[in-house]
Amino acid sequence: MQVLEGPSARRALTRSFNDLPVPESVLARIESTFGERLTPQQVVERILADVRERGDDAVRDWTERLDGVRPDALRISAQDLAAAHIEPELHAAVRLAISRVRAFYEQQPAHGFLNHGPDGALGQLVRPLGRVGVYVPGGLAPLISTLIHTAVPAQVAGVPEIVVATPPGKDGGIHPAILVAARELGLSEVYRVGGAQAIGALAYGTASIAGVDKIAGPGNLFVVIAKRLVYGVTGIESLPGPTETLVLADDSADPRFVAADLLAQAEHLGAEPVLVSTSRGLLVAVQAELNGQLEALPEPNRGWARDSVTSRMKVVLAASLDEALDLANLYAPEHLCLLTRDPWSLLGRVQRAGGVFIGEDSMEALGDYVAGPSHVMPTGGTARFASPVNVRDFQNIISVVGVNRETLRRIGPAGAQLARAEGLEAHARAIEGRLTGDTGGGTTD
Ligand SMILES: NC(=O)c1ccc[n+]([C@@H]2O[C@H](COP(=O)([O-])OP(=O)(O)OC[C@H]3O[C@@H](n4cnc5c(N)ncnc54)[C@H](O)[C@@H]3O)[C@@H](O)[C@H]2O)c1
Ligand SMILES: N[C@H](CO)Cc1c[nH]c[nH+]1
Ligand SMILES: [Zn+2]
Incomplete structure (x- = not known):
């Protein structure tokens, strides 16, 4: 176990989304698929250009090449959606997750304002976006919960058209729980397409998939790079890529739970587990726990988690809780888990994170499913400027300017000066013309 401290810890935790290291396993897969060592960005550029050019045919070709199945119909039929069935306990869990996420977002202040005052009227109109695409990851694991955690805030915002894209499984189908969740949410437009080809189709539109105003939802490197590249053609909410968790723990933390929380996220593809502690003893105990818990995981989960732990895990010894928090703010993790004696006392110093998980009973895995806030959160350091998926992501704000003549007299001259x-x-004259009647042309009275 390499333990980082001081300046070396700061260096290791300083990053930017654009310079994130690409896992060797991803580069190897590219080489075997494309016959050359392209960067993920080059791969995505090829796919997007092709989808833009050839539409559905390109979507089908890339799905066949990358997901191993050639979908005839890209859209899931109404019959398949209606027929999807899951065990009652799982169905009840889907319903619980939907209701808790909905209840959470219904509390988010998301309205505008229009103040009629001495100045006249100034305000913000808030309107829901028209058509939104929700990406649901499905390469390694069908993330049923992600559909709920992305679509519900969009519904609370009032978006009338929400469409879902998710990669097909080896049999060409979509996991029945994703279909049941879509049905429970009242969503009927679900497409079996994933990766950059899904993002391209949602952005540019194809014969089968009408383009959207905004694409939301997380995914692997190919998905988030594609989202970044189509920004402008369509909107995106943020860049929620390969997951990461920073556990900040002191000597009071139970090493079993620290290890469990790190491993829970390590089993996501390309995940980065980070442990920052003020206790060397805890670091050592967690390492032993990690090894034991890793071995106890079934395959393929053990392999996925081992890949993250062996190639991307960072372990930091901090001199104090203050330094630990500084490092956490520097790293700006997607998930910040506080496992300390008095975690609530640290909250005021948390500046940058997608979500904070406070204490032993608020493990991040609970947040992935049923706590309430969306688990779709910024990664790769983008929590410095981006936020978890929320109602505002699915709304436009329109500024309203309706000042009266008296206000114009008072503030107009300053506007003309500027x-x-x-x-x-011409700007100055447009302002002054209202006050003097002279707009400079002299053709009409
Ligand atoms: N930040 C968040 O909020 C959040 C939430 C959930 C999941 N995630 C992340 O989403 C990711 C899900 O990844 P996933 O792969 O399981 O599913 P995914 O659906 O994101 O990606 C699968 C698709 O990637 C494409 N792909 C795979 N290898 C490729 C290659 N070599 N070249 C071109 N395209 C390729 C394929 O088209 C495939 O359909 C994980 O990294 C997970 O951590 C993040
Ligand atoms: N932890 C992931 C990124 O926040 C989300 C997720 C979905 N299912 C399980 N986990
Ligand atoms: Zn997770």
């Missing part, structure tokens, strides 16, 4: 300082004479 316009002339910018060298923009």
